[in-house]
Amino acid sequence: MTDYTPGFGNHVSTEAVPGALPIGRNSPQRPAFGLYAEQLSGTAFTAPRHENRRSWLYRMRPTAEHPPYTRYEGAPRFAPGTVEGPLPPNRLRWDPIANTAHGTDWLDSLTTMLANRDPADLEGVAIHLYAANKDMQDRVFMDADGELLFVPQFGRLAIFTELGRLDLAPGQIALIPRGVRFRITLPDTQARGYVCENHGALFRLPDLGPIGANGLANPRDFETPHAWFEDRDTPTQVVQKYLGHLWTTQLDHSPLDVVAWHGNLAPWRYDLSRFNTIGTVSFDHPDPSIFTLLTSPSDVPGRANADFVLFPPRWMVAEDTFRPPWFHRNVMSEAMGLITGAYDAKAEGFQPGGLSLHNLMAGHGPDLASWQGASHAALKPHKIDGTMAFMLESCWPYRPTRFAQDHAQLDYDAVWKDFPKALLP
């Protein structure tokens, strides 16, 4: 059980030991109890105030005290780079990854599927899958390449971070900022899901425009953990992802030793059932941007580095409308995952834990069975229930890893085969 503070991007002050947090200054000459003050930046020092994100951590030892990093040889499918050469314009889809070997923790189970920029560009996103069956023991991970958005699909995660503990279950998502170290244990002994890694501008809530001041993901439903620490003087391995590669070093203590912190750069979790879904009450299927939960802007206004888009249970009431997603070709690139149930544009073949990719300009939309069903359905109010899908839509075309290329479904194109030709008068 953990305590949380509600709100998105708020300035939080929290201490696990009374008196640990300095009052009125960040870096006193001698912080309480001999703690070390450390600033963790999520944006440049000079970022505009409304975008500026940083926290001050008060820890038992400075992060700076560590031996050199050497290459990490574990996690064989994590961050291997993508396939070089011309990128085929083909649509791709994957079944959930088969069970990983017994005794594989979250970190070593990470399997990179798609990536679209070099992390050193400070733009782009990558999509990793995990399928773990062992707790991380005596080791922590940190990602210097971006913030991590967790989308569990099966099994709970207990995430012990430098800034507090997060309990996470399927149906919730969580975010860990760039650079924050954490360890993951598995309350259900097994867990499977997605991790979206964002190298670009920090995820934020989208502007709501004419929707108004409320709706979609409301800020108060994001939960940030209170300060928590462990005082453990036992050997601890640190693994970090740095510019696309994995590195490791060894400490003689746990770095999850932040006794107090304050600031607006912090992990959070969010319950997807809180998403206030908005859709048409007249006709036509709205653009999926109506379902944007988080956005990471690029330098081009309105063109996201990444949008995290949710397709939750909802009522469909549109009149004289083909209600599922329409056929379309998009200049943005669409990677999709499924948390539970079925997706209304794919009758079969897109399974919970699976993944699909429709890169820029790829013709896609309802498969033949979904098109037939929706073209003839009686248009009474209908609840799409028991489903939760998401899309990570990016302006940068995704490239698969070699593993992804070798494990894609063999004949995905066939779901769009044999559409009857239109009959002209």
Ligand SMILES: O=C(O)Cc1cc(O)ccc1O
């Ligand atoms: O391709 C998809 O299934 C995602 C999607 C959903 C939708 O409702 C409208 C457009 C779109 O790309």
Ligand SMILES: [Fe+2]
């Ligand atoms: Fe699409």
